Amino acid sequence: MVSFSPWRILLLSASAAAIANITDDSYFYGQSPPVYPSPPMPGSSSWAAAHAKAVALVSQMTLEEKANITVGYSPLTGCSGETGSVPRLNWPGLCLSDAGNGLRATDFVNGWPSGIHVGASWDKNLAYQRALHMGGEFKTKGVHVALGPVVAPLGRVAEGGRNWEGISNDPYLCGSLAGETVRGIQEAGVTTSVKHYIGYEQETNRNPAGDVASVSANIDDKTLHELYLWPFADALHAGAGCIMCSYNRVNNSYSCQNSKLLNGILKTELGFEGFVVSDWGGQHTGLASAEAGLDVAMPSSSFWGSTGQNLLQAVNNGSLVESRVTDMATRIVASWYQMGQDSGFPAGGVGMPSAFYKPHTPVYARDPSSKEFLVDGALEGHVLVKNINNALPLQKPKLLSVFGYDAPAPPEMNVGGPNDLLGGTWFYGYESELDYLPFLEGLPGTPQIAANGTIISGGGSGANAPAYISAPFDAIKEQAYEDGTSLYWDFLNVAPTVDTSTDACLVFINAFASEGDDRAGLHDDYSDALIKNVAASCPNTIVTIHNAGIRLVDQWIENPNITAVIFAHLPGQDSGRALVQLLYGQQSFSGKLPYTVAKNESDYTNGGKPSLAEAPYTYFPQSDFSEGLYIDYKYFDQKNITPRYEFGFGLTYxxxxxxxxxxxxxxxxxxxxxxxxxxxxxxxxxxxxxxxxxxxxxxxxxxxxxxxxxxxxxxxxxxxxxxxxxxxxxxxxxxxxxxxxxxxxxxxxxxxxxxxxxxxxxxxxxxxxxxxxxxxxxxxxxxxxx
Incomplete structure (x- = not known):
């Protein structure tokens, strides 16, 4: 017999009447309280006009046409995905594109600060302005749906590979800034696809592999509402027109076919007006996903058919009511009207060829007015956590020494160009981040750093396409020219020579993370050794960490020779320019931590690690969220654990x-x-x-x-x-x-x-x-x- 914790049984109790005669525990696998039918789009006051227009247009569509727009097609442009269209009625279909941190895989766009950087700014207006200008770039390129912002993962797993895409480990901070992001992007005329709904807290076992199913996030009702659902509610309240369902299972039912989550909570309790799209490849059933509330399958659908023909067949044989397909189409079209995309919107994916380096007509999406918010956004996400002996700001040093692999721009031998920045190197012509791993060889265990130069973003589908990179060393050289400062640098050696006459030693390291893999730890021995080696010879050592998530510092933080430490996060393309303004006091630090920095990995929930596929659930991995509401600082408070740096901490000048x-x-x-x-x-x-x-x-x-x-x-x-x-x-x-x-x-x-x-x-x-x-x-x- 399979045992279940009491709260998991409680979650299933809502469907007890339907399963009263079922005694085999295996029945519960893949189950969550059933909620049917899928409710039609409400058409509330804020969506009334768009709803009315959508109803009028969809009523003119044949069943075949309605089914056709619910499935994705191989895009002819650089869009991440495209829906079917209805040329007969001049409905063009939708172009959906990554990412929540800036438009991906194209040219003439900006590389914006990542989600974690926005969280560290704690600035609502800045979050809105970033979104408004970033959304303008999506619109100029003919993108109807921006695949973001990210509010899940929420950071339950400290080693989570995609935590950098999210905003904060606290639902209130995350939701507040996500709401501003939704408002800004959609005011630019682009629909936001808020993701990943829901409980998507690890990369390990996120997708089925062979006989092993995706991990199941087992969350009790109270925790679901008060913690993981909270930022989604903020995003919906701000008007979000699309929700992306996640890869994982929730309470043993795949998110994209979980009727409780989609029909019961999202479309009923939260009054969601828009459409639900699957994460790419996240659909695992046909009829069940349609009935459970999925509206669009991406990037294609073997279950609904290449043109939606299987949905048509299901209606014709009585398996699926036609009103469900009509509602799917209505929700899709309504979002198009709600964002004003029926008038003056560019052609889908214009200036975004599937291979941008081939000849194409350029479309310049960089608005000059964005410059202010790119720099301000980069500035405000830096968090100063240590500053003793008046180490900062720097005062026209005579000699400045710069160390560490993260200081310079990616080396020139790597291909330059407007594509995804993955791990400190330009990523050119590869299908995924797994095809090229620009990590330092020889590190123990799984690589944790990007050693080919500074990082401004994490890796994977959330990575954006910068127009350029202002690396720390580039900006330091410019300031040295203005001040008459001499520079010494060594980016290669873990035990570099230190000139004893130097005024300060700047050490640059990073903590890299990417979609597809969780991090192997929260610190690495190579970077820690570099810092300790420099500090052994330099009494004024200043450490800057570009971190795609929590990074521990306790191996060296109490060394008196380490006088200042900065969590620089992922600032986008103006990284170095912003940092130098802070280092030299032209601007004051003002960011604060959107997460808790512990003294040890073991201080975090579950040791900060993802759940693994283990017996007796080897083929159905389980992740019991048994800590409930107590993650991050709430957990530290509950367990009376003293952090190294608490949630919300940050120094200024x-x-x-x-x-x-x-x-x-x-x-x-x-x-x-x-x-x-x-x-x-x-x-x-x-x-x-x-x-x-x-x-x-x-x-x-x-x-x-x-x-x-x-x-x-x-x-x-x-x-x-x-x-x-x-x-x-x-x-x-x-x-x-x-x-x-x-x-x-x-x-x-x-x-x-x-x-x-x-x-x-x-x-x-x-x-x-x-x-x-x-x-x-x-x-x-x-x-x-x-």
């Missing part, structure tokens, strides 16, 4: 003090434990977004440098984690001045998911409120009583 906390419950807003009747809007019931309380605090700049501070508000919800982020704001504070920070607390911010009533409820009573500079530096404390 000044100091701040906090005072004058005020907490006010709003009059006239119901704070009853059960909310009043409320319509369902995109993202859930409307009353969840009612502001029920407001909090203010004063932040004073007690130093002599004008700088932005990120004030953070945490709430202790009775019965839950000690504290959870429920507000943040980033505002520039003049030297010697002060600013009042304001936070709105919505009903959803204070509610918990009740599994019995299947709704959000307020606990009532007292909520602890904290405001401060990080999750463990919260000088202001008060109470909100509801």
């Amino acid at each position: 000044t100091t701040f003090s906090y005072s004058d906390l005020e907490i006010n419950k709003l009059d006239g807003v119901s704070t009853a434990p059960t909310p009043p009747p409320s319509p369902v809007i995109p993202g859930g019931i409307a009353s969840l977004w009612d502001v029920v309380a407001q909090v203010t605090a004063t932040v004073t700049n007690t130093g002599n440098v004008t700088c932005a501070e990120i004030a953070q508000l945490y709430v202790g919800i009775p019965g839950g984690p000690v504290k959870q982020l429920r507000g943040f704001s980033k505002i520039g504070v003049p030297a010697g001045g002060n600013v009042t920070f304001e936070f709105d607390l919505m009903r959803r911010d204070l509610s918990t998911w009740d599994t019995c009533s299947q709704g959000w409820v307020l606990q009532g009573g007292s909520y602890n409120i904290w405001v401060g500079a990080s999750s463990r530096n919260l000088p202001l404390e008060g109470t909100l009583t509801l």
